[in-house]
Amino acid sequence: MGEGDLLEKEQVLVELVENFLQACEPTAVESEPSLHIEKLKQQLGTNLDIDISMNQIALKLQANLYTLLRQFKAATGLTPHAYRLNCRIELAKKLLQKGVDLSQVALECGFFDQSHFHRHFKAITTVTPKEYQVNFIQ
Numbered sequence: 067m068g069e070g071d072l073l074e075k076e077q078v079l080v081e082l083v084e085n086f087l088q089a090c091e092p093t094a095v096e097s098e099p100s101l102h103i104e105k106l107k108q109q110l111g112t113n114l115d116i117d118i119s120m121n122q123i124a125l126k127l128q129a130n131l132y133t134l135l136r137q138f139k140a141a142t143g144l145t146p147h148a149y150r151l152n153c154r155i156e157l158a159k160k161l162l163q164k165g166v167d168l169s170q171v172a173l174e175c176g177f178f179d180q181s182h183f184h185r186h187f188k189a190i191t192t193v194t195p196k197e198y199q200v201n202f203i204q
Contacts, residue, residue: 102129102134103141105127106127106134106146107142110150111150114154114157114174114175114176115173115176116176117176120134120135120146151186154176154177155187155191158171158175159198162195162198162199163199163203168183168196168199171183171195172184
């Protein structure tokens, strides 16, 4: 056996091991979870005035609920509930900027009542909805 044959076999072995390691990396199977996350974000960001169930969304996506929750938190840094709450507050800001009545904003954004809306809005923005509306319009 010549030295060239040994080097060739060694190179083939190294390439085989590299291919094997690349196939085992998590990034190789990441496309499906990221697709689920994008679909979940879309579902959570629409129809904010309607209550939705994570179980129903998981069934639609044909994904395990708990796996989906973990993947969403890892990808966004937020729980689905916190993400949806942020979407509601962003919609509320837009409506307040247009001068929509506070109670109407609360209902359109999916809050139970104006008090519920006020509490969450102030917690996220550090100002009340009325203060936000007055300061924005001026």
